[in-house]
Amino acid sequence: MSDVRELLGRAAEDAGRPVITTEAVYAKAARVRWRRRAGISAAAVCAVAAGAFVVPGLSSGPATQDSSVAAPTELVGNSGRARDLGRLLPKGVGAVEQVSLAVIIKHATPEQAEEHPVGPLDGQYSVRRGGGVGYLTVDTRTAKKLDAKLGGAPRDTDLCKDRPGEPAPADCVREELPGGRVLTIWSDAMNYGGVTPEWGPELVGRLMLEDGSMLGIRDSTGFEADTAQGPLLKTPPLTRAQLRTLILSPELLRKK
Secondary structure, three states, X not given: OOOHHHHHOOOOOOOOOOOOOHHHOOHHXXXXXXXXXXXXXXXXHHHHHHOOOOOEOOEOOOOOOOOOOOOOHHHHOOXXXXXXXXXXXXXXXXXXXXXXXXXHHHOOOOOOOOOOOOOOOOEEEEEEEOOEEEEEEEEEEOHHHHHHHHOOOOOOOOOOOOEOOEOOOEEEEEEEOHHHOEEEEEEEOOOOOOOOOEEOOEEEEEXXXXXXXXEEEEEEXXXXXXXXXXXXXXXXXXXXXXXXXXXXXXXXXXXX
């Protein structure tokens, strides 16, 4: 049986290069989640949709550049992505800043946190509100990269259906939209024992597009660790309705 690293973490390009990607953030939670599920294919789809991947550059095996990691804040400068994302968010959501979770959590160097966005607003963003700090991550996967990550599993598995030994995510809602798009939004309590840092509850959105690509957004209350930028938010930065509006925004889609 392939382990989760083989299932979710391998891309052949630039093997061996010490790149730390957005996949670093949820690696351990992904492994715990994967071990608790009996259906490998569906678990793989859910993990990819949620942005839970392995840690190239911090673990054995080839590194990958299939990522949308935001560069460290001091390197982002006037990239404008945080500003552009902020324009799409509702008033009162909080102060938005582009960050690198690999730098914050794993103490990666700027070189290791090199950015390879696919979508125009792909990246990682802190959201400061009421003294707490949560995060939004935006990640686009091309059909080719998605197929490589899934290892043959179907792209559009219905995550809202229970399977033997694999309950559906909490509060899971699937919508079939015009043009062949499929939107799925669910809740994740992130209560996976033995995971460091300890992430707070979050909402996750997955939008499958007509060309086979996927847009994913994590809407997290933050994490608790020595490296935390602040306490958890009481609720995710965006409500479910606000997350739905954001993920359907055409400004997040890559140009064809």
